[in-house]
Amino acid sequence: MAVIGLGRFGTSLAAELMRRGWDVLGIDENARLVQKYSDSLTHAVVADCTDPEVLAQLGVDEFSSAVVAIGTDVEASILVTSNLLEAGVPNIWAKAISRQHGRILERLGAHHVVLPEHEMGERVAHLVTGRMLDFIEFDDDFALVKTIAPSVVRGVPLGESRLRSTYGVTVVGIKPMGEDFTHATADTVVEKGDVIIVTGKTAAVEAFAELS
Secondary structure, eight states: OEEEOOSHHHHHHHHHHHHTTOOOEEEESOHHHHHHHTTTSSEEEEOOTTSHHHHHHHTGGGOSOEEEOOOSOHHHHHHHHHHHHHHTOSOEEEEOSSHHHHHHHHHHTOSEEEOHHHHHHHHHHHHHHSSEEEEEEETTTEEEEEEEOOGGGBSSBGGGSOHHHHHSEEEEEEEOTTSOOEEOOTTOBBOTTOEEEEEEEHHHHHHHHTOO
């Protein structure tokens, strides 16, 4: 895996990839950053990846995946992504710093575009304004929420609760008090204080999580 850009996002990503057993080539123009992280990555090099010849010399075109983690330099981000696409890298992830930047990367052909600051801001906003313990939203207006079980779901088997028809949500996991998480089934009975994992359309799970 090649990670191009060793700022906060790139180094955090690279460290997690290393922890999971991946070989990581870290690339940045800043020699100080490369030296700082050289011992914690499989390889780390100082290079300007806006030059397609540099990418070829590094053999990045032979990688199955690459991440463009460049921070505020939008032009460099676009050029590097374009170079990776021309090199035929089959799986390109690109960080965007704005929705407009993200749309440009998508039009270029980047396989995956992430807006880490925006997505984290949305997630934290959900957590600080309601009863959610965690919140993950997917591209197609579908979300997964961890929350304390509201009264409407407690005391009866989930198969009899009619949550899907009434609230548009499905309970897929449960953590009874003092126990570990487990899959929820139609026979599962939720009790007061249990933590549940709920899925459904974003608006539906938001509304459900606000129930007491």
